[in-house]
Amino acid sequence: MTNESRIWTAALVVVGDEILSGRTQDKNIAQVASWLGVQGIRLREVRVVPDDMDAIVEAVNTLRARNDYLFTTGGIGPTHDDITVDAVAQALGVDVVIHPKARAILEAYYETRGGLNEARLRMARVPDGADLIENKVSGAPGIRAGNVYLMAGVPGITAQMLDGLTGQLEGGLPLLSTTVGCWVAESEIADLLRETEKAFEGVQIGSYPFFREGKTGANFVIRSVDEAQLQACAHALEEGLGAIGRFPVSGGI
Amino acid sequence: MTNESRIWTAALVVVGDEILSGRTQDKNIAQVASWLGVQGIRLREVRVVPDDMDAIVEAVNTLRARNDYLFTTGGIGPTHDDITVDAVAQALGVDVVIHPKARAILEAYYETRGGLNEARLRMARVPDGADLIENKVSGAPGIRAGNVYLMAGVPGITAQMLDGLTGQLEGGLPLLSTTVGCWVAESEIADLLRETEKAFEGVQIGSYPFFREGKTGANFVIRSVDEAQLQACAHALEEGLGAIGRFPVSGGI
DSSP, rough: GGGGGGGGEEEOOOOOOEEEEEEEEHHHHHHHHHHHHHHHHEEEEEEESSOOOOHHHHHHHHHHHHHEEEEEEEOOOSTTTHHHHHHHHHHHHHEEEOOHHHHHHHHHHTTTTOOOHHHHHHHEEETTTTTEETTTTTTTEEEETTTTTOSSSSHHHHHHHHHHTTTSSSOSSEEEEEEEEEEEOGGGGGGHHHHHHSSSTEEEEEEEEEETTTTTEEEEEEEEHHHHHHHHHHHHHHHHHHHOOOEEEOOOE | OOGGGGGGEEEEEEOHHHHHHHHHEEEEEEEHHHHHHTEEEEEEEEEEEOOOOOHHHHHHHHHHSSSEEEOOOOOOOOSOOOOHHHHHHHHOOEEEEEHHHHHHHHHHTTTTTOOOOOHHHHHGGEEEEEEEEEOOSSSOOOOTTTTTEEOOOSSSHHHHHHHHHTTTSSOOSOOOEEEEEESGGGSSSSHHHHHHHHHHHTOOOEEEEETTTTEEEEEEEEEOOOHHHHHHHHHHHHHHHHHOOOOOEOOOO
């Protein structure tokens, strides 16, 4: 098995009462998922948990053990409801310490913004042994503790932290995808989809129906790590749709 | 303990490779969360899992056991990648059967749409003993199997199914919330937040910072099942902000 054929996986724990209450529409799942795909890492599972120590610890411990990487978003700010650092430290069985470089970054950042108070210093706390992930927006860094990557809850800040990590994580072949759309009820062509998928080893076809302008359609997303297999499968599906008088739309609708 | 003081909880399993790949931005978490809140049921945990039998079964069995209700979204359509019914049946230890009423609904729906083929009949399959949840949009019903509620992946269809369930589920007191906004760095007032929360029994304050128009602000979301406590806490927080020369914005920014 070459290194390239190994599949690298990640999980994500979204920490936040505001997501579970429905107040805030999560944007970090899609953002982290897309970024991981480009790194050649597959997002295998996401858990959204409340701002609750036991719930975070359980999710972190289960998911870090069975994935190459675990990301968290949320709960690393300066207020009383920010407990992700404490929870990850507890999960890892280490103390929480002040990271000297994080302290220096925050001191510099807050020099012209009222100074470093006790709450702000909370953002320099890390699980013992952790490294920092740079954040150009708001000073407070992200944190890497073992295979756990702690990111912000605010999507724009997480974007900066992911940017700082780009190319740093080992991954495998990226999962490629292409889409074929068609104005057809997926239920009319379920057999064609199943048989086409079966004919191409290592290829998955996902079927995503929609209703627009009073009409039924679907996008068929074809995924593979092999570009040639991907294109051959898409071609076969388009031929199959054409053969029953349905017009396929390359790239999706 | 009166029935009203019992807390009713739910979990949600989002089934879908398309969410984990980042292709599709999930809308069902926020939708289900908001709907549950109105029913007096708290969403405690969400898991997003791939279109994989073992992953769905594990999530369903863990979450149905520790919550009053479990919802799933996705994977109940007519194509080969729709396996949620099979996974829930396996989790419950029952067979998959054709529900006669679901079959009749689909026969009527497809009478003028090309007839009921084998793929469409898949949407009449339910875990043995299950009931149907009406869906006025696209014929194929949602499913209730024990305390598990199977909903569509397409958010507009799930909305219809939730509408059909409104008022049907037993819940407790709804968790009320009110928001106080302020153009302040949350790190400046972390102590005020902590102390205000502590002063009001059963009240939680969440702090949600943002950056807009080059300025730092935050919304403080106060939650309680007790309207009087909620308002008293919001008032105290507004007073506290005023006392340090910060202008609170009732209702949030």
